[in-house]
Every structure is written in C-alpha cells, then in structure tokens.
Amino acid sequence: MPATTAKPAEQVAAPLVGNNGYQPVWWKEAVVYQIYPRSFQDSNGDGVGDLNGITEHLDYLQKLGINVIWLSPHYDSPNADNGYDIRDYRKVMQEFGTMADFDRMLAAIKARHMRLIVDLVVNHTSDEHHWFAESRASKDNSYRDYYIWRDGRPNPADPSVPLPPNNYPSYFSGPAWQFDPVTQQFYLHLFAVKQPDLNWDNPKVREDVFSLMRFWLDKGVDGFRMDVIPLISKQPGLPDLTAEQLKDPSRIWANGPHRDEYLQQMNREVLSKYDVMTVGEAIGITLSEETKIINSDRKELSMVFNFDAVRLNRGEGYTERAWTLPALKAIYDNHARVLDKTDWDTVFLSNHDNPRLVSNFGDDSTQQFRIRSAKLLETMLLTLRGTPFLYQGDEIGMTNYPFTHLDQFNDIEVKNAYQAKVLTGKMPEAQFIAESHRFGRDNSRTPMQWSAAPNAGFTTPAAKPWLAVNPNYTSINAAEEVANPDSVYHYTQRAIALHRAHLAFVYGDYQDLDPTNSQVFAYTRTLTVPGKPAQRFLVVLNFGEKPVEYTLPEGVKAGKLLLADAPGTAEASTSTLHLGAWDARIYTY
Ligand code: TEU
Ligand code: CA
Numbered sequence: 001m002p003a004t005t006a007k008p009a010e011q012v013a014a015p016l017v018g019n020n021g022y023q024p025v026w027w028k029e030a031v032v033y034q035i036y037p038r039s040f041q042d043s044n045g046d047g048v049g050d051l052n053g054i055t056e057h058l059d060y061l062q063k064l065g066i067n068v069i070w071l072s073p074h075y076d077s078p079n080a081d082n083g084y085d086i087r088d089y090r091k092v093m094q095e096f097g098t099m100a101d102f103d104r105m106l107a108a109i110k111a112r113h114m115r116l117i118v119d120l121v122v123n124h125t126s127d128e129h130h131w132f133a134e135s136r137a138s139k140d141n142s143y144r145d146y147y148i149w150r151d152g153r154p155n156p157a158d159p160s161v162p163l164p165p166n167n168y169p170s171y172f173s174g175p176a177w178q179f180d181p182v183t184q185q186f187y188l189h190l191f192a193v194k195q196p197d198l199n200w201d202n203p204k205v206r207e208d209v210f211s212l213m214r215f216w217l218d219k220g221v222d223g224f225r226m227d228v229i230p231l232i233s234k235q236p237g238l239p240d241l242t243a244e245q246l247k248d249p250s251r252i253w254a255n256g257p258h259r260d261e262y263l264q265q266m267n268r269e270v271l272s273k274y275d276v277m278t279v280g281e282a283i284g285i286t287l288s289e290e291t292k293i294i295n296s297d298r299k300e301l302s303m304v305f306n307f308d309a310v311r312l313n314r315g316e317g318y319t320e321r322a323w324t325l326p327a328l329k330a331i332y333d334n335h336a337r338v339l340d341k342t343d344w345d346t347v348f349l350s351n352h353d354n355p356r357l358v359s360n361f362g363d364d365s366t367q368q369f370r371i372r373s374a375k376l377l378e379t380m381l382l383t384l385r386g387t388p389f390l391y392q393g394d395e396i397g398m399t400n401y402p403f404t405h406l407d408q409f410n411d412i413e414v415k416n417a418y419q420a421k422v423l424t425g426k427m428p429e430a431q432f433i434a435e436s437h438r439f440g441r442d443n444s445r446t447p448m449q450w451s452a453a454p455n456a457g458f459t460t461p462a463a464k465p466w467l468a469v470n471p472n473y474t475s476i477n478a479a480e481e482v483a484n485p486d487s488v489y490h491y492t493q494r495a496i497a498l499h500r501a502h503l504a505f506v507y508g509d510y511q512d513l514d515p516t517n518s519q520v521f522a523y524t525r526t527l528t529v530p531g532k533p534a535q536r537f538l539v540v541l542n543f544g545e546k547p548v549e550y551t552l553p554e555g556v557k558a559g560k561l562l563l564a565d566a567p568g569t570a571e572a573s574t575s576t577l578h579l580g581a582w583d584a585r586i587y588t589y
Pocket of ligand 2: 048
C-alpha cells in the first residue's frame with residue numbers, strides 16, 4: 001500500500017516490507033496491563049495495596065501473557081486524588097513501600113522480560129509539593145511563577161471577597177480558582193483544590209519536569225503514561241469561556257498555543273535519548289487533532305488514549321447515553337481512516353476512571369452472560385487496530401460494585417459532585433447514587449479479587465481494605481479462574497497469545513465487513529508479506545444475548561477456528577455461522 005507522505009530514507013528500510021508500511025517498534029507489538037497499586041495487592045496488612053504486593057504477582061501477569069505494565073502513580077502524595085496529586089516526584093508513597101521496593105519490583109519485571117511504564121502527572125502537583133509551598137509564600141518568591149496566580153475580580157456584592165479571575169469550572173465541581181489568603185490572589189486548579197496547575201510557560205518548570213523524568217528513566221523505566229498532558233499549555237490571558245465553550249471546556253484547555261512546542265522540547269531533550277514508549281491522555285482533542293501529537297515525524301508522543309469509544313455510552317456527567325453497535329464500529333472505522341502509517345493507535349475500554357469493562361459494555365446480569373460477554377470484549381480489544389491496554393481485574397471479569405450509599409464511595413469526583421448537586425438540591429439523592437453506581441470511578445478501584453478467602457485475598461483477613469471488596473469475590477476471583485480452563489482468565493490468556501503470535505493483529509489492515517449490522521461485529525485483520533503466505537484473520541462477535549444465524553458477506557468464508565468463547569464450538573470452513581449469546585470467534589479466512 002503506498003505511503004501517503006514521503007519518508008526520510010532511513011525510515012523506508014527493509015523491515016517496513018514485512019510490516020505493512022509501519023515502522024516496527026516493541027511498543028506497537030506490546031500488550032499493556034494497567035495496575036492501580038492501591039487496589040492490587042496489600043503485602044503488609046494495612047489494607048492498602050503496595051509495590052511488594054505487585055512483585056508477588058508478577059508470575060501471574062507473566063502467565064497471562066502481558067508484557068508491559070502501566071503503573072498508576074506510586075509517588076509520595078497526600079492522596080486527595082489517589083496519587084494523581086504528587087507531593088514529591090522522587091519519592092515512593094510511604095504506604096506503597098520504599099525506593100528499594102521499587103527497584104526490586106523493576107528488576108523482577110525486567111527479569112521476566114516485561115517492561116514498566118509509570119504515570120507522569122505534570123499538569124498539576126499537590127498543593128503540598130514544596131514548589132507550591134514556596135510559590136504561595138509570597139509574590140516575590142522564586143517559585144511564584146511555577147503556578148498560575150491571578151488577582152480576583154471585584155465583587156460588587158461584597159468587596160472583601162473578590163470573585164475568581166475568570167469563569168473556568170473545575171473537573172471536580174466548583175470553580176477552577178482558589179483564593180489564597182497569604183498573598184490575596186487566586187491560583188488555578190483545573191482538578192481539585194489540592195491540585196494546583198503548573199505554569200508550563202515558565203522554562204524552569206519545564207526543566208524541572210524534564211529532570212524528574214530523567215530520574216525515572218535512568219532507573220530503567222520504559223516510558224510514561226501522561227496524565228491530561230494536552231492541558232499543559234494555557235490560553236494566553238485566560239479569557240472567560242463563552243457559553244458554547246463552557247459545554248466542553250476541555251476543547252479549549254487542550255488546545256493551547258504551546259502544547260506541541262512543549263511536547264517537542266520534551267521529546268528532544270528527554271524522550272529521544274531513551275528507548276521508551278509514551279501514551280498521553282487525549283483529553284479535549286479530536287481524532288484528527290491527535291495526529292499532531294502522535295505523527296512520528298513530529299516527534300512528540302508515541303500514542304494517545306482517545307476517549308471516543310470508552311465514553312460512547314455516556315452523556316453529560318454520569319448520565320447514560322444509548323449507544324449502538326454501528327456507532328462503535330464507526331469509531332473504529334474512523335480511526336483506521338484518519339490514522340495512517342506514521343501514527344499509532346491504542347485500544348482500551350476501561351481504566352481506573354471508568355466503570356468495569358463487563359458492566360459497562362457487556363452484561364453482568366447473569367453469571368453466564370458475564371463470562372461470555374467479558375470474553376467477547378477481551379477478544380475485541382486484542383484484535384482491533386492499536387496497542388491494547390487491559391485494566392487489572394478485567395481478565396477475571398470483575399464487575400461494578402453494588403453501591404447504595406454515599407459513604408461507600410471514596411472518590412473526590414463523587415464526593416465533590418455530591419456537594420455541588422445533591423446538597424444544593426439540584427439532583428435527588430437516589431438519582432445521584434444510581435448514576436455514581438453506573439459510572440463512578442470507584443467501580444474499577446475496588447480491590448483485586450485474588451481468592452475466596454476473607455477480603456478476597458487482597459489483604460489479611462483482619463485488615464480493613466481502604467475501599468470495600470466487591471461482595472461477589474466468593475464467585476469471581478483469580479484463584480478460581482486460574483484453576484478453571486474455561487474461565488475468562490484462560491480465555492484472555494489465549495487471546496493475548498494469539499495477538500502476540502501473529503503480527504497481523506499488530507500491523508495488519510483492518511476491514512469492517514458489515515458496518516451497519518446492529519448485532520454482529522465482523523472484521524478482518526490481514527497482513528501481506530512478500531514471499532510468505534498472507535496472514536488472514538476473521539473476528540466475529542455477537543454483541544448480545546440473542547442467538548443469530550449469521551451469513552458472512554459475499555466472498556468471505558470462515559476458515560480454521562482459532563479461538564471461541566463458547567466451549568465446544570466446532571463450526572469451521574463455512575460462510576454461515578450459528579452464533580449463541582455473546583459468541584466471539586477468531587478464524588482464519
Ligand atoms: O483523568 C483525566 C480525565 O480523563 C478525566 O476525564 C477524569 O477521568 C475525570 O473523571 C473527569 O471528570 C486523569 C486521571 O486519569 C484521573 O484519575 C485524575 O483524577 C485526573 O487526571 C487528574 O489528575
Ligand atoms: Ca500495604
């Protein structure tokens with residue numbers, strides 16, 4: 001297939017021939033697994049997951065077949081937002097262990113030929129970071145310009161209480177400005193009050209961020225997941241958002257004038273010196289805009305997380321939006337069309353900010369459908385275009401938590417929204433709890449269910465886990481799944497193995513066979529290598545409980561069956577398939 005743009009000579013070297021025109025790189029061929037350390041494994045009985053707990057389970061991960069771990073923040077933090085508020089970037093959070101524990105974990109990961117990427121949270125710090133302590137101390141402190149300080153606007157109603165400098169709302173309810181009595185100015189915080197935004201327009205801030213990145217890279221980490229990275233360049237003069245812009249402020253915040261310049265500087269001065277992968281959250285930017293960040297010729301980041309698919313079923317806030325299978329397919333088709341050979345995509349449908357995979361896009365209403373739909377979703381994630389990112393616990397089909405009370409939540413997003421919505425009378429309590437149960441972030445943060453032992457084996461029986469274990473742990477847990485060859489775990493293991501065995505699942509062309517079908521998702525991944533037999537794979541997914549007799553579009557015939565989520569599926573060499581509830585199959589074609 002012809003490349004759309006001319007490439008420098010060194011990039012059109014021989015290997016491209018075998019890779020469909022893509023530059024082959026390890027991170028394109030990786031399967032990533034996200035660990036939320038607080039909830040993975042507690043090794044010392046204090047109810048909080050820790051680094052030694054992760055080290056204990058590396059064999060489990062290796063057997064699953066993943067080869068890159070993304071670790072959510074492990075740095076010193078007062079935990080206003082569970083580590084996404086960093087107090088010291090060079091220190092391990094005390095509850096998670098010590099730097100020696102980190103080094104031991106990293107060495108153990110490397111010894112298993114796996115890699116580790118860590119979370120880089122540098123749009124903001126904690127207000128307890130020493131930079132901020134200095135910054136807030138006085139207007140002439142040398143750290144003052146590390147953050148974004150402004151005078152308030154006069155308040156006609158009460159001159160002693162100024163109004164915020166502009167009308168920015170924060171992601172976690174309320175205004176994005178906090179008045180600080182010490183210097184009588186406001187500071188900007190797009191997230192929580194305890195998460196002041198850094199001022200990236202200050203070259204010293206960039207230098208300090210680059211230096212902490214080098215600190216972790218020099219230890220041997222293999223890259224970064226970059227938290228809300230498009231937000232680093234603020235709009236000059238910070239004008240008010242218009243009513244239209246207020247419907248989606250991220251669109252403005254993510255497209256500041258220096259975003260790409262700062263990422264290019266970061267690439268030039270830091271990333272380019274190491275063999276690393278980077279993945280940024282594409283908050284506030286559209287698919288076509290994201291090529292500015294991931295086009296390899298522009299030297300910014302390797303990949304981004306695009307939220308189109310994961311947020312397909314979500315309206316404003318935590319409201320549900322009806323979604324259809326053709327709409328989901330249209331997203332993936334669009335990705336295949338817009339992103340070309342110089343870009344690289346990611347595939348994910350869950351993480352620590354979203355509900356559980358199976359509860360969100362599958363069906364957890366019965367044990368049978370939960371298992372079948374979890375397997376179907378894993379099949380899809382591991383065969384679509386892009387590097388797959390799996391979230392801890394989804395490989396055993398963990399579900400949302402049965403929340404009924406505000407007290408059961410820990411997340412600042414929910415707690416603040418409760419104040420802003422329920423306590424002001426804007427939303428009935430019951431509706432708020434129902435929506436937070438459906439979409440709240442704590443659904444995916446409940447402890448990993450390792451076994452049927454008390455506390456699911458996450459912590460000691462006597463300890464109180466920092467967030468309650470889902471009561472369904474007695475039937476949904478890793479020990480049970482590992483022992484059962486028909487489990488979601490073993491199925492996921494087989495799907496990962498297929499993904500890693502065939503480069504067609506990495507570099508192959510993607511073709512949606514039936515874009516308008518509202519029940520069956522059928523697509524091919526095809527890789528042609530001159531001088532070798534073509535690799536041709538067909539994926540067929542029945543998205544729902546209704547059985548269907550499905551005839552493949554003209555000219556396509558299912559060949560050899562490689563993987564099926566229903567034990568005993570025998571259909572092969574046919575163009576008509578009898579698909580049961582949530583059937584997922586991978587064939588040659
Ligand atoms: O999340 C940013 C983000 O994508 C938001 O949509 C976030 O999910 C939130 O729900 C918005 O309402 C990143 C982290 O993944 C998240 O855990 C942090 O809380 C946030 O940044 C601030 O660091
Ligand atoms: Ca612990």
